[in-house]
Amino acid sequence: MSTLAHDDHHDHKPTGLKRWFFSTNHKDIGTLYLIFALTMFFVGGSMAMIIRAELFQPGLQFVDPQFYNSMVTVHALIMIFGAVMPAGVGLANWMIPLMIGAPDMALPRMNNMSFWILPFAFALLISTLFMEGGGPAGGWTMYPPLVLQTGNAFPFLIFAIHFLGVSSIMGAINIIATVFNMRAPGMTLMKMPLFVWTWVITSFLLIAALPVLAGGVTMLLTDKYFGTSFFDAAGGGDPVLFQHIFWFFGHPEVYILALPAFGIVSQVIPAFARKPLFGYASMVYATASIAILSFFVWAHHMFTVGLPIKGELFFMYATMLIAVPTGVKVFNWVATMWKGAMTFETPMLFSIAFVILFTIGGFSGLMLGITPVDFQYHDTYFVVAHFHYVLLTGAVFALMSAVYYWLPKWTGYMYDERLGKIHFWLSLISSNVLFFPQHFLGLAGMPRRIPDYNIQFADFNAISSIGGFAYGLTQLLFVYIVLKCALGGKKAKPRVWEGAKGLEWYVPSPAPFHTFETPPKLTKEMLEH
């Protein structure tokens, strides 16, 4: 097997703080993103632990309702903007240049700024918890007029959203420029690994959706402080207008979280099934279709708000339509495994779990997308169960899969496979104990975002909380596995997984500080997927 060799004497790294603060290196910036995402995963996760502790029993136990609601709100904002998105961007940073034969991202300095915005933006956001009037407690969706009652935290919340938007848009522009301008000769678009494809399409979504959110929260700001009446019917506006603007951003945002996960799974499953990805072209087209459709389904989040019946029908049918390309993808993943010579290393386990559990989340989404039944499910724990299946056992499981898959490439050492499997099985069981009962709670009528509940919901809530604590503890094991792998272990070969396809396996493990200083000559074998 040929490797793309590298001169070690070129491998000079900047040292000390400069290396991290002034970086123009996609691998270092990727590492920063991933460490930041993991940190935020625990910050947001500890808020989830507070929520589950409060819900362990009916009645008020530990926190007052206002604080509970700000935990719900900030948990969501941190997990979405601080954990899942940065983890995805971190993987994109690390892997896209390696996968397409580029020396780095197209705009490396802007790349550094995209990252360094994040700690500052979250400083703004998290500081609100200590302000007069408490943190934002109106839900991450920030619906007016409720959110306008936020105290001193309000302008900090709005500006934190603007700030995070700046970071994401710069990151997205960078990824698009990298993929369209920096591919090695021979790496045509339809030869690109699917992870690269999903990230390009995600970047389009980011550029088109985030500015709309920025506009919407700006209107909230002027409604509160400058007397405008965008969301006030007394002045001719409409609070529902905010919901339209928010979800015009919010639904594409869901796919911003999910599409990179699709990309990861499409890399991992073929590697461990030792078969080419089934239906590569259809995967690309399905991803693009999902992205386009995601701009025409936003009002399915608002069925009960009083939309005209024609609108409800339109958004219901458009939502059903998304099941078609998603079905194509799930079919292709299963067909890739069909009659494959499968082995079940940790990345593969997480990816298979993703396929099954994301599909469960997809089906409950389909239920929620049907207007008449949504009137029962709306704002109940059924919704909470749905989006946690999609985001936690979906997106987060895929991210875990990606970390195990590429960790040897990053560190040069193999992780502890036995511990990895223990981490997987504990995560799988605990997350299902955590979220599966919430379907029943929702169907029985338990509303979301309320710290107390009727006695009839007590048993399922207790089970769910136990699952939650178990899941939270299990993730400490993940940190241990990653640290252990970073510090040493069995040396990893350049091709870590025998069945893995793609350019990243032709560079040494760990990947040198600079790769591809000149355009690599790609062979047919390197371009397989």
Place this chain on the structure above:
Amino acid sequence: MASQEIYYVPEGSKWPIVGSLSLFITFMGGAMMFNNAPGALYVLVLGLAALVYMFAGWFADVISESLAGKYSKQVDVSFRMGMGWFILSEVMFFAAFFGALYYARVFSIPWLGGEGQGLHNGTHEFLWPAFQAMWPMNVMPDPSNYTQYKDTIPAFGIPAINTALLLTSGVTCTFAHWALKKEQRKSLCLWLAATVLLGFIFVGFQAQEYVHAYKDLDLTLNSGIYGSTFFMLTGFHGFHVTMGAVMLAVILFRSMKGHFSNKDHFAFEAVAWYWHFVDVVWLGLFIFVYWV
């Protein structure tokens, strides 16, 4: 697609983190202003000053690297893609406000006026039965909290002149580009100067229109959904024109110093694209905010 022998990756730079930090200080200062926190103004001014320092320093580095011939064709293409997609994000930002205008005119005001069935005319029936849908809407459903205005700004006064000014500036900008391509530096600078001047005259007229609206017409941000959409759309646009004119002025300065050749002048083109984008947004404003 890569076409050259060696890829270019820039040196590490302090500017990105200086930029993040200055944005942080600016946002913090702004948020403190809203909370009437002591010292807020100082924080805000410090942040804005740091932002200016960051932009000046970052661009100075990029310009000197560019003049030193460090940038390859590939880097140029990356810059072009970056600018193009940045402009698309700006388009989507304005789309949110145009969307709000459309929603108010097509949905919320007619519903408040009693159109539609079931829930939609409920607000009309139970809260404000006297309210009648109209556009421009100068009687609010609940007038008590809002400033009623005497009149709106007619399209065929200053706004029409401003349309002519901006469209002309687009033409002069293109003339400047043609001069640049023919390497006629003097003509380039003159046309650019004309573009900058037209831009600032536009902003001046816009400011005068605002003064007129606030002082004579009682048309303010507080004038219901009409005032909200009017000032937010024209205000953000005016801010973008100002930024664009400042960028053009920088390009004028660089043109005078002879930074651009007929082959290599991406900075000029980027600003020209931005200027045309601002122009197109104005056409949307003129038609949907002032005219129809």
